[in-house]
Amino acid sequence: MAIDCTTALELLLEAEPADLDGSASSELSVHVRECARCRAVGQELLVQQDRLSRELAALRPAVGVEDALQKARRERMRRSRRRQAWRLAAPLAAAAAVAAVFLARGPEAGRMPGEVVALPASRIEPSVEVSAGQNVMVFETRDRSAKVIWFY
Amino acid sequence: MPGYRENCLSEPTRMEEGVSALIEGAQAGDDGAFEQLVRRFYDRIYRWALARTGDRDDADDVTQEVLVRLHRHLDGFDGRSRFTTWLFQVTRSAAADLHRRRTRRARLALRARLGSGRTEVVDPRGSETQADLDRAGGLVAVFLEELSDRQREVFDLVDLHGYAPAEVGAMLGMEPVTVRSHLFRARRSIRRKVLESHPELVEDYGN
Numbered sequence: 001m002a003i004d005c006t007t008a009l010e011l012l013l014e015a016e017p018a019d020l021d022g023s024a025s026s027e028l029s030v031h032v033r034e035c036a037r038c039r040a041v042g043q044e045l046l047v048q049q050d051r052l053s054r055e056l057a058a059l060r061p062a063v064g065v066e067d068a069l070q071k072a073r074r075e076r077m078r079r080s081r082r083r084q085a086w087r088l089a090a091p092l093a094a095a096a097a098v099a100a101v102f103l104a105r106g107p108e109a110g111r112m113p114g115e116v117v118a119l120p121a122s123r124i125e126p127s128v129e130v131s132a133g134q135n136v137m138v139f140e141t142r143d144r145s146a147k148v149i150w151f152y
Numbered sequence: 153m154p155g156y157r158e159n160c161l162s163e164p165t166r167m168e169e170g171v172s173a174l175i176e177g178a179q180a181g182d183d184g185a186f187e188q189l190v191r192r193f194y195d196r197i198y199r200w201a202l203a204r205t206g207d208r209d210d211a212d213d214v215t216q217e218v219l220v221r222l223h224r225h226l227d228g229f230d231g232r233s234r235f236t237t238w239l240f241q242v243t244r245s246a247a248a249d250l251h252r253r254r255t256r257r258a259r260l261a262l263r264a265r266l267g268s269g270r271t272e273v274v275d276p277r278g279s280e281t282q283a284d285l286d287r288a289g290g291l292v293a294v295f296l297e298e299l300s301d302r303q304r305e306v307f308d309l310v311d312l313h314g315y316a317p318a319e320v321g322a323m324l325g326m327e328p329v330t331v332r333s334h335l336f337r338a339r340r341s342i343r344r345k346v347l348e349s350h351p352e353l354v355e356d357y358g359n
């Protein structure tokens with residue numbers, strides 16, 4: 001035997017399953033095949049790992065799959081309602097915030113973020129196109145002299 | 153122990169059989185296909201969640217959340233990776249989000265208690281979980297309680313489900329050498345426990 005039992009025991013703590021039952025070609029496997037004591041240890045480690053595997057497999061979810069599916073359906077509906085509400089509320093809140101900034105500065109006071117396009121007064125009614133999936137919000141000052149077109 | 157290794161090595165491949173038809177159906181809006189897909193992977197999702205969290209109640213919550221996310225994100229699965237690998241990532245991300253929420257909630261609860269003049273810190277994991285663990289076998293308790301999250305995941309995938317360390321490295325975003333290091337530490341904890349409960353096996357070692 002190339003290795004002694006103390007070394008073999010130390011190696012058994014980290015060894016591959018094939019080494020535990022001596023079916024590999026490593027020094028440890030050779031030792032396990034020839035030494036009854038280490039073979040007994042290797043066997044017990046395999047037996048107990050198998051038992052752990054079965055005990056873990058026996059731990060099941062608290063809720064059965066059919067109930068979980070139903071619960072998930074309800075949750076999806078709840079979230080989708082919440083998202084729809086958000087879709088409406090968010091742009092309104094954002095537009096109100098933009099308007100507040102804009103009005104606080106006054107129409108002549110300063111530059112808005114983004115590009116400022118001056119349009120002739122007669123053409124101030126804009127036609128806005130957005131790509132699919134993009135949203136747009138048009139906001140106008142009380143005297144109708146300026147518009148905020150907000151893409152998000 | 154022939155059953156042990158046959159089961160174990162074939163699992164990653166076995167799980168994928170016939171799955172692509174179900175995925176295509178579910179992606180096309182067939183609820184029946186979606187439900188079949190869920191039935192097929194439900195226990196697996198729970199087990200991943202359990203290995204990730206080490207807590208049965210948390211694993212239940214994560215599993216439920218994965219079902220909701222699966223429905224929403226299945227369109228994003230493009231078949232470039234194995235479905236199980238993709239589903240595993242969905243599960244891990246749900247577990248990570250739950251962990252973040254729990255930590256935040258615990259922090260807020262603590263702050264609220266401190267604010268109200270009460271200073272005791274309550275373990276967010278309930279006492280029921282502990283009772284469950286005590287009833288479970290000794291090795292299950294070591295697995296859930298003593299291994300780190302990483303050790304538990306790696307050990308579960310490699311030794312209990314037959315994934316190759318390299319594959320687990322890709323799934324967990326770890327170098328193979330790191331996977332091995334977690335695996336060896338997990339094996340040590342589990343196997344030491346086995347030897348502790350069978351002292352007769354090792355009593356005359358070192359003589």
Ligand SMILES: [Zn+2]
Pocket residue numbers: 004005008031035036037038039
């Ligand atoms: Zn020996």
